[in-house]
Amino acid sequence: MTGPGAAPLLTAEDLHKRFGGVQAVGGLSFTLPPATVLAVIGPNGAGKSTLLNLLSGVHRADAGRLSFAGTELAALPAHRRARLGLARTFQKIRLFRHLSVLENVLAGFYTQHRIPTWQYLLHGPAFHADRRRCRQAAAELLAFVGLLARAATPAGALAYGEQRLLEIARALATQPRLLLLDEPAAGLNGAETEALRVRLTALRGRGLAMILVEHDMDLVTRIADQVLVMHYGQKLFAGTPAAMREDAGVIAAYLGGELA
Amino acid sequence: MSDVPSPVAAASLPAAECRPGWPGRAGAAATLGIVAILPLVLRDSYGRGLLIAGALNVIQALGLDLILGFAGQLDLGAAAFYGIGAYVSTLLVMLAGVGFWPALALGTLAAGVMGGVLALLTVRLRGHYLAIASLGFAVITYQVLLNWISLTQGPLGLYGITPPAGFTDPVRLFYLIAACAVLVFAALRALLASPVGATLAALREDEISAASLGIDCRRWKAFAFAVGSAVAGLAGGLYPGFAGTLVPDAFAPADSFGVLAMVIVGGIGTLRGPVLGAVVLTLAPELLRGIGDARMIVYGLALTLVVLFMPGGLDGAWRMAAARLRRNQAG
Ligand SMILES: Nc1ncnc2c1ncn2[C@@H]1O[C@H](COP(=O)(O)OP(=O)(O)OP(=O)(O)O)[C@@H](O)[C@H]1O
Numbered sequence A: 001m002t003g004p005g006a007a008p009l010l011t012a013e014d015l016h017k018r019f020g021g022v023q024a025v026g027g028l029s030f031t032l033p034p035a036t037v038l039a040v041i042g043p044n045g046a047g048k049s050t051l052l053n054l055l056s057g058v059h060r061a062d063a064g065r066l067s068f069a070g071t072e073l074a075a076l077p078a079h080r081r082a083r084l085g086l087a088r089t090f091q092k093i094r095l096f097r098h099l100s101v102l103e104n105v106l107a108g109f110y111t112q113h114r115i116p117t118w119q120y121l122l123h124g125p126a127f128h129a130d131r132r133r134c135r136q137a138a139a140e141l142l143a144f145v146g147l148l149a150r151a152a153t154p155a156g157a158l159a160y161g162e163q164r165l166l167e168i169a170r171a172l173a174t175q176p177r178l179l180l181l182d183e184p185a186a187g188l189n190g191a192e193t194e195a196l197r198v199r200l201t202a203l204r205g206r207g208l209a210m211i212l213v214e215h216d217m218d219l220v221t222r223i224a225d226q227v228l229v230m231h232y233g234q235k236l237f238a239g240t241p242a243a244m245r246e247d248a249g250v251i252a253a254y255l256g257g258e259l260a
Numbered sequence B: 001m002s003d004v005p006s007p008v009a010a011a012s013l014p015a016a017e018c019r020p021g022w023p024g025r026a027g028a029a030a031t032l033g034i035v036a037i038l039p040l041v042l043r044d045s046y047g048r049g050l051l052i053a054g055a056l057n058v059i060q061a062l063g064l065d066l067i068l069g070f071a072g073q074l075d076l077g078a079a080a081f082y083g084i085g086a087y088v089s090t091l092l093v094m095l096a097g098v099g100f101w102p103a104l105a106l107g108t109l110a111a112g113v114m115g116g117v118l119a120l121l122t123v124r125l126r127g128h129y130l131a132i133a134s135l136g137f138a139v140i141t142y143q144v145l146l147n148w149i150s151l152t153q154g155p156l157g158l159y160g161i162t163p164p165a166g167f168t169d170p171v172r173l174f175y176l177i178a179a180c181a182v183l184v185f186a187a188l189r190a191l192l193a194s195p196v197g198a199t200l201a202a203l204r205e206d207e208i209s210a211a212s213l214g215i216d217c218r219r220w221k222a223f224a225f226a227v228g229s230a231v232a233g234l235a236g237g238l239y240p241g242f243a244g245t246l247v248p249d250a251f252a253p254a255d256s257f258g259v260l261a262m263v264i265v266g267g268i269g270t271l272r273g274p275v276l277g278a279v280v281l282t283l284a285p286e287l288l289r290g291i292g293d294a295r296m297i298v299y300g301l302a303l304t305l306v307v308l309f310m311p312g313g314l315d316g317a318w319r320m321a322a323a324r325l326r327r328n329q330a331g
């Protein structure tokens, strides 16, 4: 359904973002075809998280154009972008720590409630149907990430790896068309990373487009269709994982140490 | 979702979300019974005045807790919205000849609109800055009430205000105000059990995360401020008929801290907490009446002690005691 000729899901043109004296992103352009997993890699401070913040609307770009599924994003605040189908997780985990695991996921259904206004005060049949539907869907998402048994636990009390998975479940609750993941494997042990990989592979199998910022090269090569290598806020390389491993510039700047 | 190990039993989910201070049926029935009996026990006018003051405080504390506890917005302007409700409704009756009930509704609405506008004007402010801005709003409102003499009579105040027809008897007036408190409680309870509760909690916990889920934080801050301030305005509209007079000093900016103390002492972010806090802090200064200005000292002391030793307030302490009791009985 999505050949190489299909219209891109996301197009970024000449994005710029400066923080004080730091040019975090400096003239970055790329396109993301539908149902594609794009890995973004690069050394610390390369501007990967800034790129995700520009896409999700946490920061506004200083210059450049962004379009997502035919809609111009640049002027839209973060919550409007989420409504268009952009969901994300955070490098530094930002769960609702004092809410239960279940409540974290339920909050993700914000845009999907179908309740007549008066039933917010006098709970009627539509209210209860909506509640059942959301709880069922939340249960499925929690089962998907393996956290169903922890539903009543405060999110802040979960183990680190579980928190990363819960952030993914919460993002999925918004029914995204594009999922932005900022270092989902950071801080995970081998077993946890494997659990994550299985989930991401499943999502990929469903045709969910993803942009995956990740340092774990094994995860990247097993999941990604495309790789974007960033260096000092700019594009050093874009192509398939296989081509990246042959690229002299990438090897010199980034992979050299790891592959040697 | 095909690859999920199905069937997933939603029944295996916890029955309710984390909702501390959510009274059960038995607690609600007992409370209603006590409220019904109270004016029959306290028969002198002093006691009945205290009851009415307590009921008004319960309404105010509930309204503030929506903003402060549930939406997490540091609002120090509660006295202003109480005053707006009181003056708007009373002036509508006295100057425009509007009936009590529509005037009460309009006073409530006016306070709600002002709350929403204040929230939109201060939407970029958080924490301390929002606290100072809302306190500033309370100062301005107080000064307007003092100095707009052609409208409010300034410090001389408005006199001869009567309760609504049919409620001139203090017992009936108490039942009216208590019924309003119960309605406010029930409405907030229903609202917070709906997805609005999760939305406000998300706003309170992390605005960036909330926005990433599609939540317009500006809009929901304004919503919480508007509804919470409207509740304060409702209490304000019920107050003048009880007091008989209306002077700006009844809405001094420092009074916001009194309501704040009720919410914190009772248990912030719960529904039972502000009710408990309002009752206790209405009674406490009266018990220490001999010391005169001890009121603020008691507020200060209670606040300090609770913040230091009971972060969950009276409601949190109650729940902890109940849990310990259950454990002891089981073990
Ligand atoms: N909010 C901010 N304010 C100021 N400077 C920032 C901000 N966000 C990022 N930067 C700076 O921009 C540059 C790029 O940071 P960014 O977080 O995008 O890098 P990254 O590629 O995600 O790095 P890492 O792999 O360490 O996560 C860094 O020099 C960083 O210090």
Ligand SMILES: [Mg+2]
Binding pocket: A048, A049, A050, A091, A182
């Ligand atoms: Mg980063």
